[in-house]
Structures are given as structure tokens and as C-alpha cells.
Amino acid sequence: MxxxxxxxxxxxxxxxxxxxxxxxxxxxxxxxxxxxxxxxxxxxxxxxxxxxxxxxDSKYSLVAALIADYVNEVDLGYKSYFESFSADSMASDLIMSLINKIVDVITCTMGYDIMRILYEAHLTRTINTDSLLNPSRYLYKIFGNIINHGIRQGEFKKEIDVETITRHYVLAMRGLTYEWCIRYPDFDLRNQSLEHFEILLTGIKK
CATH class of the missing domain: 1.10.10.60 (Homeodomain-like)
Structure with a gap:
């Protein structure tokens, strides 16, 4: 009983x-x-x-739980999206498609308010954001997998190690998103991200 x-x-x-x-x-x-x-x-x-x-404990701890869930859901979405492409897809096309997908998630699924809270949390440490910054996140792995794929295809150079390129690509996306937050709503995240990554790709293409 x-x-x-x-x-x-x-x-x-x-x-x-x-x-x-x-x-x-x-x-x-x-x-x-x-x-x-x-x-x-x-x-x-x-x-x-x-x-x-x-x-x-507080409204902030509730947001921390929401963020942790967002990360898990979003990464599963990225995983499914990445796995939907054929094995012979060009790596540069995969990168640009992934950037489009990330922009969709940031602007439509998460939205400005949640992203603003995230950046405030990164700076003030009011919320534990380790799950977002963890390099074992699936998003990091997808970038790494695509870059490896491009090297195997012969599309990308192999002089720079994959981990370094992956880190800089994630940093670039984070910087673009931060710029979107501080200039919202007058910053077109999609157009700026696609333009920026087209430039970045020229640095690793053969």
C-alpha cells in the first residue's frame, strides 16, 4: 500500500x-x-x-532545463537532416544545406528571445550552458563528418586538420548568430550566413 x-x-x-x-x-x-x-x-x-x-530553483533554472531539451531536440533534428542526404552529395553543398537548416532552427524553432537569453547566460553564467558549448555535441560531429567527406571526395584540402576547421565553422556560426541578436531585426541571418560560409569554403576547397 x-x-x-x-x-x-x-x-x-x-x-x-x-x-x-x-x-x-x-x-x-x-x-x-x-x-x-x-x-x-x-x-x-x-x-x-x-x-x-x-x-x-528559479525562472532561470527552468530556462536551463528548456535549453537542455532544445539542444537534444535540435541535434536530433540535425542528425536526421544530415542522414537524409545521399552518400555521393558534394561536401560543399552539404555545408550550405546545413547552414540553411541551422538558420531555420535559430530563427523559427528557438527564436530571438531564447537566443538572447542564451548569450546573456554565456556572459553572466546565470544558466549552465555547457551542453551548448560541448564539443561532443552532434552538431560539431556533423561539421566534422562533412569536412572529412569533402577531403575523401577530393573537394577539400587536407592541409588543415578537420578538428580545426570544425571549430572555426562553429565559431563562425555562433558569431553570426550573436550579430543577429545585437542587430535584431535588422540583420538577415540567412543571407549573411550563406554569404559568409561561401567565403569560408573557398579557403578549404582545392
Whole structure:
């Protein structure tokens, strides 16, 4: 009997946490992080404020959980996208397609508010963003796989090691996204990214 009661409590706690999580996600997307309070989250979710703090230390810790989920979902999306291409695709075409996909995710799936919060978190350390910066992320591996593919095809030079090129390509995309954030909405992330990576590709093409 005691075990059943304990299981019921765990199930109820999980349901409550998901309500808070899903509600916050919806409110952040609709109104922006700064305009959503813990009070508005719990009111919309239909849970007590105490329940919120059982699961999350603060609004920032809730965002950290959202970000971790974003990273996992986004990387799975990149993986599926990359695997949809045929094995004989040109590596440069794959790079440009990947950049298009990344821009779609940043502008449509994540959006300006979440990206702004991410960059603030990187600088202020208010949220743990290690999952985004981890070089074992699948996004890094995709860039590395494409570059290796280009070297095997004979399209790319092999004088610069793959890890170095991968690191600089990720840094370039991060820099472009930062520029988009600070100049939003007057910076065309897609056009600027495609132009920038066309230039970068000339440096590694034979």
C-alpha cells in the first residue's frame, strides 16, 4: 500500500512538473522571457507557487532545463537532416544545406528571445550552458563528418586538420548568430550566413 502511494506521488509530481514546463515554454514563446513571471507561470499552469520551487530553483533554472531539451531536440533534428542526404552529395553543398537548416532552427524553432537569453547566460553564467558549448555535441560531429567527406571526395584540402576547421565553422556560426541578436531585426541571418560560409569554403576547397 505504501509503495503504491509513493508511486502515485511520483506520478503526480511528474505531471505537475510537466505542466509548469509546458506552460513556461508556451508563455516564453508568446510573450518573451522578461515579460513572464513565476506567478504567471503557476497561475496559467494551475499549480501552486510552492510546487514550482519544488522542481525549479528559479525562472532561470527552468530556462536551463528548456535549453537542455532544445539542444537534444535540435541535434536530433540535425542528425536526421544530415542522414537524409545521399552518400555521393558534394561536401560543399552539404555545408550550405546545413547552414540553411541551422538558420531555420535559430530563427523559427528557438527564436530571438531564447537566443538572447542564451548569450546573456554565456556572459553572466546565470544558466549552465555547457551542453551548448560541448564539443561532443552532434552538431560539431556533423561539421566534422562533412569536412572529412569533402577531403575523401577530393573537394577539400587536407592541409588543415578537420578538428580545426570544425571549430572555426562553429565559431563562425555562433558569431553570426550573436550579430543577429545585437542587430535584431535588422540583420538577415540567412543571407549573411550563406554569404559568409561561401567565403569560408573557398579557403578549404582545392
Amino acid at each position: 505504501g509503495k503504491k502511494k509513493s508511486n502515485n506521488k511520483k506520478i503526480q509530481a511528474a505531471v505537475t512538473k510537466k505542466k509548469i514546463y509546458d506552460t513556461a515554454h508556451r508563455l516564453f514563446s508568446e510573450y518573451g522571457f522578461d515579460n513572464v513571471s513565476v506567478d504567471s507561470i503557476v497561475e496559467m499552469a494551475g499549480v501552486s507557487k510552492g510546487s514550482f520551487y519544488v522542481h525549479f
